[in-house]
Amino acid sequence: MSMTFAKVFCFLVLVQVLVPNLAEGQGLKVGFYAKPCPNAEEIVNGVMKTVFKEALSLSGPLLRMHFHDCFVRGCDGSILLNSVNKTAEKDSPPNLSLRGFGVIDRVKAALEKQCPGVVSCSDILAIVARDAVVATGGQFYNVETGRRDGSVSLLTDALNNLLPPTSDFATLISGFTALGLNATDLAVLSGGHTIGTSHCSSFSDRLYNFTGKNDTDPSMDKNYIARLKSRCKINDQTTLVEMDPGSVRTFDIKYYSLITKRRGLFTSDQALLNNTVTKSYINAQLKNGGATFGHDFGVSMVKMGRIGVLTGSSGQIRKFCYKNN
Ligand code: HEM
Numbered sequence: 254m255s256m257t258f259a260k261v262f263c264f265l266v267l268v269q270v271l272v273p274n275l276a277e278g279q280g281l282k283v284g285f286y287a288k289p290c291p292n293a294e295e296i297v298n299g300v301m302k303t304v305f306k307e308a309l310s311l312s313g314p315l316l317r318m319h320f321h322d323c324f325v326r327g328c329d330g331s332i333l334l335n336s337v338n339k340t341a342e343k344d345s346p347p348n349l350s351l352r353g354f355g356v357i358d359r360v361k362a363a364l365e366k367q368c369p370g371v372v373s374c375s376d377i378l379a380i381v382a383r384d385a386v387v388a389t390g391g392q393f394y395n396v397e398t399g400r401r402d403g404s405v406s407l408l409t410d411a412l413n414n415l416l417p418p419t420s421d422f423a424t425l426i427s428g429f430t431a432l433g434l435n436a437t438d439l440a441v442l443s444g445g446h447t448i449g450t451s452h453c454s455s456f457s458d459r460l461y462n463f464t465g466k467n468d469t470d471p472s473m474d475k476n477y478i479a480r481l482k483s484r485c486k487i488n489d490q491t492t493l494v495e496m497d498p499g500s501v502r503t504f505d506i507k508y509y510s511l512i513t514k515r516r517g518l519f520t521s522d523q524a525l526l527n528n529t530v531t532k533s534y535i536n537a538q539l540k541n542g543g544a545t546f547g548h549d550f551g552v553s554m555v556k557m558g559r560i561g562v563l564t565g566s567s568g569q570i571r572k573f574c575y576k577n578n
Pocket residue numbers: 312313314316317320349350351416417418419420425442443445446448449450451452453454455519521
């Protein structure tokens with residue numbers, strides 16, 4: 254009897270320990286590197302200033318990289334691991350436009366020079382994403398650090414956890430909720446689409462074959478469809494279009510105004526009008542000129558940055574971000 258009780262009890266305790274509170278981020282804090290590497294963030298900022306001066310167009314891919322890292326196995330730098338047998342997250346189709354891996358290597362090299370083996374690759378992604386927001390005119394926010402790096406990267410995890418651009422609201426919210434994010438976070442973080450570009454193939458279903466009958470998506474503005482069709486021929490896999498035309502490198506609320514004009518690029522963008530929470534958020538920002546968007550974005554990014562993190566003595570601090578130690 255008592256054995257059974259002990260076993261059951263043990264099991265309950267174990268379950269509590271093992272099931273991570275996904276968006277809690279225990280062990281993270283602002284300024285984690287203050288003692289072991291006091292200039293860590295300045296070193297990252299320094300490299301990123303140079304990079305963005307040369308190529309501000311990397312701001313989109315680098316912001317997106319942190320998002321993809323966090324949504325797959327948690328923010329553990331697994332997105333950065335090179336593929337040994339073509340089965341890593343990097344090899345997954347949703348990685349299509351991920352670029353800027355070389356930039357992360359450059360930042361890592363600068364950090365290793367001054368503080369060998371101290372700053373994790375997952376933290377580098379979080380800081381770089383913030384710097385991308387600031388470089389495009391978004392509001393500064395403090396990044397929590399203290400993440401450690403994972404050692405596993407699987408294509409199938411990326412396929413199963415990254416939401417496709419064809420997602421409707423129900424799909425989006427269930428994906429976000431599973432990671433401890435809510436409808437407000439969804440509306441706010443989707444605002445990341447205010448910068449960057451997309452391949453035609455990510456939305457061409459809406460232009461050419463929405464329900465399999467060579468039809469267009471009736472929820473997209475007709476004039477916008479015509480304009481996009483002139484850029485994206487059928488089956489185009491390579492052309493890039495601006496997601497927020499005219500302000501593709503400016504972190505503003507124009508993305509929200511496009512959605513209200515039925516000019517959201519993806520089904521997942523347009524879907525934000527189909528729920529009262531996300532719709533009210535968008536309308537409120539448009540009404541008040543984006544008064545809180547900059548601040549809200551930082552809050553939701555910090556929340557996203559806590560998903561499934563490894564802290565304390567878990568994981569490793571990789572020496573090179575693209576391979577395990
Ligand atoms: C809500 C679910 C989301 C979906 C379905 C989604 C989907 C996509 C897709 C399909 C692309 C274009 C990829 C390509 O074809 O090149 C893209 C680009 C982008 N996404 Fe998202 N995304 C989502 C959320 C987010 C979040 C949370 C962020 C960051 C906070 C983000 C930031 C970006 C950025 C910056 C780009 C532009 C990348 C570039 O310039 O190369 N997205 N997204």
